[in-house]
Amino acid sequence: LGLTPMAAAKPLSRFWEWGKTIVCVGRNYGEHAREMGSAPPRQPLLFLKPASAYVRQGSPVLRPYYCATLHHEVELGVVVGRRARAVAPHAAMEHVGGYALCVDVTARDTQDECKEKGLPWTLAKAFDTSCPVSDFVPKERIPDPHKLKIWLKVNGELRQEGDTSSMIFSIPYLISYISEIITLEEGDLILTGTPKGVGALEVNDEIEAGIDDILSMRFTVYKHQL
Numbered sequence: 755l756g757l758t759p760m761a762a763a764k765p766l767s768r769f770w771e772w773g774k775t776i777v778c779v780g781r782n783y784g785e786h787a788r789e790m791g792s793a794p795p796r797q798p799l800l801f802l803k804p805a806s807a808y809v810r811q812g813s814p815v816l817r818p819y820y821c822a823t824l825h826h827e828v829e830l831g832v833v834v835g836r837r838a839r840a841v842a843p844h845a846a847m848e849h850v851g852g853y854a855l856c857v858d859v860t861a862r863d864t865q866d867e868c869k870e871k872g873l874p875w876t877l878a879k880a881f882d883t884s885c886p887v888s889d890f891v892p893k894e895r896i897p898d899p900h901k902l903k904i905w906l907k908v909n910g911e912l913r914q915e916g917d918t919s920s921m922i923f924s925i926p927y928l929i930s931y932i933s934e935i936i937t938l939e940e941g942d943l944i945l946t947g948t949p950k951g952v953g954a955l956e957v958n959d960e961i962e963a964g965i966d967d968i969l970s971m972r973f974t975v976y977k978h979q980l
């Protein structure tokens with residue numbers, strides 16, 4: 755009868771399958787900005803990762819062939835639940851669907867070279883498997899996302915432990931700021947920056963990361979084979 759079948763509804767709980775934008779905020783913790791030799795930013799520093807950066811527990815994190823120094827950056831992820839275009843900070847939390855734990859895996863030597871040459875950070879930040887991501891946590895389970903401990907261990911050794919209360923720019927501010935520049939769509943993910951303690955990952959290292967006792971996830975590092 756000429757009826758087109760309805761597109762299958764995509765659950766937000768599987769946002770990493772939607773193929774949407776990952777907006778990352780850099781230097782959002784003063785302690786991390788200082789350890790990188792940078793001043794805390796006056797406005798959020800933004801960069802992007804493509805959806806092909808997503809990797810889920812059970813699949814490896816791959817070190818790119820051009821990278822000798824791969825770093826971990828554990829971060830709270832905010833999953834957009836409703837389209838946001840130039841929203842005011844006071845209304846921004848209405849656009850949050852939930853949260854996830856993420857690692858902003860970074861080719862640090864490549865990033866240093868890009869900074870030196872004034873080049874964009876794409877090769878350092880946007881390669882395949884550069885965004886390990888946990889299960890989705892609905893927003894109802896986290897009444898205050900600015901009161902969370904996020905942590906990361908490598909081979910059982912605690913490397914990063916930070917409190918989201920130390921963010922320079924709050925989640926409502928970030929959503930408001932980003933949405934004036936990039937329209938945020940349902941299923942998009944915002945990485946909110948990493949606390950101090952970033953460090954090197956070697957091939958075969960086991961990464962374990964978590965949010966308080968709410969969730970944890972594990973990944974192994976492998977060399978990328980072309």
Ligand SMILES: CC(=O)CC(=O)C(=O)O
Pocket residue numbers: 778779780781782783786790827829858860946947948
């Ligand atoms: C220097 C960085 O890589 C900034 C960044 O990603 C962060 O989380 O801070």
Ligand SMILES: [Mg+2]
Pocket residue numbers: 778779780827829858947948
């Ligand atoms: Mg980061």
